[in-house]
């Protein structure tokens with residue numbers, strides 16, 4: 001029977017790597033991150049076939065190895081690839097799971113259409129001053145933590161507290177205060193949420209892949225502990241009541257969702273649906289952004305001339321504008337390049353997934369006559385191996401080098417438009433892209449204009465990928481030496 005399962009791809013005429021006899025390729029997850037498994041398949045078959053097969057437990061998954069096919073799946077033929085997975089959501093048990101990232105088909109489409117106006121630059125701009133307010137607290141925290149002679153700090157935790165406070169403020173309109181108080185409720189909850197995942201990476205993958213079976217066996221599946229569900233539902237219910245009663249307006253995500261509820265009776269967002277949306281803004285927004293900032297500072301500490309070039313851009317623009325304004329932030333192209341290069345090396349989602357809603361025959365392509373017969377069956381999980389693409393030396397020469405110049409406009413035009421997937425692409429890309437970038441930029445500008453970052457002599461020269469988390473996060477934290485800068489001083493090496 002196992003041999004039969006593991007012949008799935010061969011029977012479809014698709015090339016495959018030989019799987020472990022019982023666990024497919026999942027067995028290796030004890031030592032390797034899922035993205036590295038996908039990389040193995042990508043490296044073995046790229047250029048030979050547009051799709052290759054592999055297995056998670058007993059389940060066959062397809063790995064795309066060609067950027068034109070990536071484009072077809074994410075953009076051109078999107079209507080056949082709307083969903084990320086076919087995992088049932090079991091909403092009565094897990095009301096918080098009914099959010100944009102998870103929803104399927106028409107339900108997703110209706111909600112995305114309604115929520116998109118919430119994330120335009122115009123709306124996001126209103127939240128700029130809230131973010132700079134939190135950045136001010138980040139600065140005060142650094143003032144306390146960095147001694148006159150310089151200090152070595154663990155930055156991933158500090159930056160996690162910054163992004164928790166930003167999201168808490170912009171999504172719920174509450175002051176989380178985790179920068180001032182690391183034991184603040186939101187921070188503790190956020191840490192537990194991710195700590196839970198850390199314990200169980202294989203179990204989580206199993207749940208995601210076998211939810212239908214577990215439900216059929218009446219095994220109760222909660223995606224999150226009751227504690228989180230109760231906390232978020234109560235918080236949202238209280239906030240809604242308070243705002244409606246006191247007619248409070250803060251121009252944050254909560255207000256925008258409440259506007260939607262009022263103006264669109266058909267949409268009729270229930271408290272559970274509202275809570276699910278703010279919950280996904282919370283989980284999708286804080287760890288991705290704090291990891292991106294931590295990785296960026298690590299690379300800048302390693303590459304001091306790049307750090308100095310970026311600092312000069314920041315100081316020049318701030319001098320012209322007098323202070324950090326939204327317009328000033330938008331005039332820093334090198335900062336954008338640094339953020340993109342960081343996401344290239346450390347994409348938060350190391351693979352994107354889509355599931356065809358009907359059998360999908362690969363479009364004809366002269367370069368790949370031998371795989372024109374391949375059909376991706378309805379319901380099969382298709383992985384787009386983002387990290388493998390970002391480390392492909394034919395696309396990004398010397399991929400382990402950190403080079404923001406790769407994202408100059410002229411260089412981008414030379415590449416395939418789907419060669420960078422840090423925020424995904426197509427109609428189901430990251431809806432919070434502008435907001436995420438804004439909080440990362442404000443944080444980096446605040447820190448780089450006042451502090452110099454370098455690698456501590458006893459610190460690692462590379463950051464290990466944590467194999468305990470489905471997101472790509474610095475598992476062991478990011479320890480850097482931080483020194484105060486005199487206003488306008490250069491970042492001279494000591």
Ligand code: HEM
Pocket residue numbers: 100101102112280281282284285286288289292343348349352353421422423424425426427428429430431432433435436437440
């Ligand atoms: C640096 C920060 C961030 C990164 C790197 C990031 C990355 C991503 C990626 C790769 C996806 C999947 C896209 C795809 O499948 O094509 C995604 C989806 C999503 N992101 Fe983000 N994200 C970030 C910040 C945020 C923020 C701040 C929010 C909310 C405020 C957010 C909300 C979402 C949501 C709701 C989805 C699902 C969209 C849908 O299915 O329609 N993200 N993000």
